[in-house]
Amino acid sequence: MEDSNQTSSNRFILLGLTNIPYLQAICMLLFFIIYITTLSGNSLLIIVVRINEQLQTPMYLLLSNLSILDICLSSTIVPRIIINTLSQDRSVSVLDCALQMFFHLAVGGTECLILAVMAYDRYAAICQPLHYNTVMNKTFCISMATGSWTLSFMGAFLHVFFTFQLPYCRSHNVNHFFCEIPSFFRLSCRDTGPNELAVYITATIIGMCSFLFILISYIHIISNILKIRSSEGRTKSFSTCTSHFTVVSLFYGTILFIYMIPHSETSVIGKTVSIINPTVITMLNPIIYSMRNKDVKGTIRKQMGIKEIF
Numbered sequence: 001m002e003d004s005n006q007t008s009s010n011r012f013i014l015l016g017l018t019n020i021p022y023l024q025a026i027c028m029l030l031f032f033i034i035y036i037t038t039l040s041g042n043s044l045l046i047i048v049v050r051i052n053e054q055l056q057t058p059m060y061l062l063l064s065n066l067s068i069l070d071i072c073l074s075s076t077i078v079p080r081i082i083i084n085t086l087s088q089d090r091s092v093s094v095l096d097c098a099l100q101m102f103f104h105l106a107v108g109g110t111e112c113l114i115l116a117v118m119a120y121d122r123y124a125a126i127c128q129p130l131h132y133n134t135v136m137n138k139t140f141c142i143s144m145a146t147g148s149w150t151l152s153f154m155g156a157f158l159h160v161f162f163t164f165q166l167p168y169c170r171s172h173n174v175n176h177f178f179c180e181i182p183s184f185f186r187l188s189c190r191d192t193g194p195n196e197l198a199v200y201i202t203a204t205i206i207g208m209c210s211f212l213f214i215l216i217s218y219i220h221i222i223s224n225i226l227k228i229r230s231s232e233g234r235t236k237s238f239s240t241c242t243s244h245f246t247v248v249s250l251f252y253g254t255i256l257f258i259y260m261i262p263h264s265e266t267s268v269i270g271k272t273v274s275i276i277n278p279t280v281i282t283m284l285n286p287i288i289y290s291m292r293n294k295d296v297k298g299t300i301r302k303q304m305g306i307k308e309i310f
Contacts, residue, residue, distance in 0.1 A: 251281060
């Protein structure tokens with residue numbers, strides 16, 4: 001009996017998606033298709049950027065980083081959801097939960113910062129075209145990417161470390177699809193106020209500051225574009241920002257819904273929306289960036305031996 005209690009105290013139960021068998025089968029198939037599409041789309045985009053010398057530019061270097069992040073984010077969440085859906089045992093060890101929580105936080109934070117750097121890249125290209133090659137050089141991009149990864153991973157490590165210092169005596173049943181910090185705060189019998197404050201501070205520094213930086217960049221971009229006299233010039237300038245703006249809108253739209261609405265992470269809708277970023281959006285990102293990009297589509301056609309008809 002003592003061993004059983006010790007074992008249960010070292011594991012958490014993810015309540016998962018549903019207990020209805022046919023819905024479990026549908027969910028598993030849907031997530032499997034999304035995951036394979038995410039891996040294929042983002043891997044293809046990384047390969048295209050790698051093999052095409054014309055795409056060895058700051059914008060595509062940052063885009064490759066975004067694709068790597070999307071693969072990591074999806075791989076952190078989706079396989080575990082599929083396994084838990086198929087398995088009768090939905091328990092996860094403390095180590096597995098901590099690792100999932102760590103990579104979800106770290107990769108999500110890095111993606112916020114990379115999107116901000118990409119916004120600055122678009123700002124430099126449209127508002128300072130003559131100085132673009134000087135401002136957005138390879139060294140600057142590598143430094144920004146490295147700094148983004150390092151800052152987010154350090155912050156995630158501290159949050160996860162202090163989260164698992166809390167005593168979990170209320171329950172070990174996690175009311176979520178995956179291990180996420182807010183759900184664990186509700187299981188602790190100790191005051192989690194300092195932990196929650198630390199999370200909000202980090203979210204403000206990384207998430208909100210990145211969002212405000214992107215917003216300010218686009219205010220300058222739109223202001224500059226509106227000054228262009230020719231409609232063709234305005235259309236061309238807008239088209240260079242469309243993909244990034246779409247990705248930012250989807251990414252931050254889900255985040256704002258989850259974290260700005262009180263207790264949304266515990267509701268069915270809130271939990272469902274929280275799964276959109278590591279599944280649907282990570283799948284859509286390479287499609288969004290490839291759909292309107294002639295260089296990417298041209299490289300894919302060339303490698304596959306497909307001639308452009310139109």
